[in-house]
Amino acid sequence: xxxLKDATAIVxxxxxxxxxxxxxxxxxxxxxxxxxxxxxxxxxxxxVDALASYxxxxxxxxxxxKALGLGGLTFFSKVGYGGGGSCATVSHLAAAIATGQATxxxxxxxxxRGSGPRPWKNTTVQLPTPAQWTRPFxxxxxxxxxxxxxxxxxxxxxxxxxxxxxxxxxxxxxANQNPAAIMYDRPLTREMYMNSxxxxxxxxxxxxxxxxxxxxxxxxxxxxxxxDCRRPPVYVHSAAQGLPAQHHGMVNYWxxxxxxxxxxxxxxxxxxxxxxxxxxxxxxxxxxxxxxxxPLSLEGYGFxxxxxxxxxTEGGALEIGxxxxxxxxxxxxxxxxxxxxxxxxEGVRQLRGxxxxxxxxxxxxxVTAGEGVPTSALLLRS
Amino acid sequence: xxxxxxxxxxxxxxSYARRGELRIQACADCDELRFPPRPCCPHCRSFETEWRxxxxxxxxxxxxxxxxxxxxxxxxxxxxxxxxxxxxDAPHIRLVGNLVSEPGARLNSVPVERIRIGARVQxxxxxxxxPQWVLERP
Numbered sequence: 024x025x026x027l028k029d030a031t032a033i034v035x036x037x038x039x040x041x042x043x044x045x046x047x048x049x050x051x052x053x054x055x056x057x058x059x060x061x062x063x064x065x066x067x068x069x070x071v072d073a074l075a076s077y078x079x080x081x082x083x084x085x086x087x088x089k090a091l092g093l094g095g096l097t098f099f100s101k102v103g104y105g106g107g108g109s110c111a112t113v114s115h116l117a118a119a120i121a122t123g124q125a126t127x128x129x130x131x132x133x134x135x136r137g138s139g140p141r142p143w144k145n146t147t148v149q150l151p152t153p154a155q156w157t158r159p160f161x162x163x164x165x166x167x168x169x170x171x172x173x174x175x176x177x178x179x180x181x182x183x184x185x186x187x188x189x190x191x192x193x194x195x196x197x198a199n200q201n202p203a204a205i206m207y208d209r210p211l212t213r214e215m216y217m218n219s220x221x222x223x224x225x226x227x228x229x230x231x232x233x234x235x236x237x238x239x240x241x242x243x244x245x246x247x248x249x250x251d252c253r254r255p256p257v258y259v260h261s262a263a264q265g266l267p268a269q270h271h272g273m274v275n276y277w278x279x280x281x282x283x284x285x286x287x288x289x290x291x292x293x294x295x296x297x298x299x300x301x302x303x304x305x306x307x308x309x310x311x312x313x314x315x316x317x318p319l320s321l322e323g324y325g326f327x328x329x330x331x332x333x334x335x336t337e338g339g340a341l342e343i344g345x346x347x348x349x350x351x352x353x354x355x356x357x358x359x360x361x362x363x364x365x366x367x368x369e370g371v372r373q374l375r376g377x378x379x380x381x382x383x384x385x386x387x388x389x390v391t392a393g394e395g396v397p398t399s400a401l402l403l404r405s
Numbered sequence: 406x407x408x409x410x411x412x413x414x415x416x417x418x419x420s421y422a423r424r425g426e427l428r429i430q431a432c433a434d435c436d437e438l439r440f441p442p443r444p445c446c447p448h449c450r451s452f453e454t455e456w457r458x459x460x461x462x463x464x465x466x467x468x469x470x471x472x473x474x475x476x477x478x479x480x481x482x483x484x485x486x487x488x489x490x491x492x493x494d495a496p497h498i499r500l501v502g503n504l505v506s507e508p509g510a511r512l513n514s515v516p517v518e519r520i521r522i523g524a525r526v527q528x529x530x531x532x533x534x535x536p537q538w539v540l541e542r543p
Contacts, residue, residue, distance in 0.1 A: 167487065
């Protein structure tokens with residue numbers, strides 16, 4: 024019997040407003056999100072003894088513990104690879120709590136990507152040496168790197184721009200129901216999508232996530248403690264990270280099979296330790312920095328066979344009432360792009376029954392981190 | 406334009422490229438080719454390496470056409486192509502590059518409609534030793 028299964032639960036979530044530009048610093052935003060999550064859980068800051076975040080986070084444990092008056096920390100962890108680490112923050116805390124290393128854990132993300140610099144805009148100083156094989160040729164941005172896989176997927180399996188539009192539309196429709204979403208009042212049409220400017224062909228403007236300022240946090244405790252908290256517990260049922268053999272980061276081109284990314288590795292472990300299967304998932308929050316990541320992830324996490332990720336999106340499958348309602352807060356494409364942490368908090372809201380686009384009776388949720396980089400994923404259940 | 410930030414493992418690749426040679430790292434013990442270069446063979450864990458000369462023939466595995474916002478030098482040539490080439494004599498070794506009309510030509514020198522997945526290409530080199538690709542049947 025795996026130690027982790029349902030041993031811990033998320034009992035608090037919190038967030039700041041999302042916007043293209045917020046006046047406060049990332050540190051202040053992080054503090055606000057964490058305090059809001061602790062208040063949601065009904066737990067005092069002094070009780071927090073574990074923190075987890077992921078890399079490319081500018082605020083660290085020392086400054087937050089100091090600013091928030093947290094208790095003495097006995098566990099802290101940083102997970103690598105930017106957006107690939109989102110779900111692993113929760114699983115690291117779950118492991119720490121399940122094994123007695125800590126009792127109250129907080130994970131967070133604070134970013135000013137909307138008003139701050141994009142990492143790939145600075146040139147040589149920031150170029151890591153693995154980029155010697157890609158960047159000089161003008162493969163400069165994450166969109167370019169993923170577009171290469173998208174084009175191949177289209178060529179090999181007949182995936183179309185309409186399939187990618189289905190993804191963008193599902194996220195936008197959910198954002199239109201969510202007052203906290205940046206795209207709350209901005210409906211998307213097929214015409215807008217098809218006529219929008221290219222970013223990296225075959226990916227257009229609407230295939231790309233937002234650039235957002237904002238912060239979020241969640242609070243984790245043992246299942247036993249969770250029963251006494253203010254909110255219904257959302258259990259961490261299964262968790263995994265994924266770094267496939269011969270992986271090279273965003274450019275998975277030197278993997279034997281570049282179209283099987285980190286999702287495939289994470290999925291094997293995730294399902295092996297779960298009491299349910301993909302067809303039992305009521306709602307999914309799948310990392311959507313780009314629409315093209317969704318077909319790849321649907322295949323990787325076993326919702327359909329290899330090559331069928333595009334076709335899976337047809338017939339309203341990703342909408343409420345469809346086969347697999349997707350990114351029900353609007354996701355990175357239309358709610359906020361905060362390296363996927365909003366997917367975790369939305370997963371929690373769905374299982375509490377408090378989403379603005381509630382899937383009736385949802386009791387199981389898959390949440391994933393950035394596909395295309397060493398990744399992580401969670402199965403949550405109510 | 407960005408130039409490669411070379412590490413110790415990659416240095417031989419770029420030094421051969423400056424001489425107009427496409428050489429790929431191989432294990433001197435088990436013979437397996439590997440790319441990108443690294444200190445140890447992932448098949449047999451040997452640290453003995455050699456640099457194998459390849460014909461430089463390949464096929465386009467995929468390609469993208471970046472549009473702005475881009476770094477200024479690249480924006481000026483956009484939309485340009487970036488191709489991923491699978492080497493004919495070393496399947497599963499794929500090189501990112503640009504399809505050009507002739508060595509040293511601009512990144513947008515081949516009309517977009519001439520680019521297709523599966524097209525046969527041949528490696529060429531710029532004066533500064535950057536590998537590029539030309540269509541075998543232009």
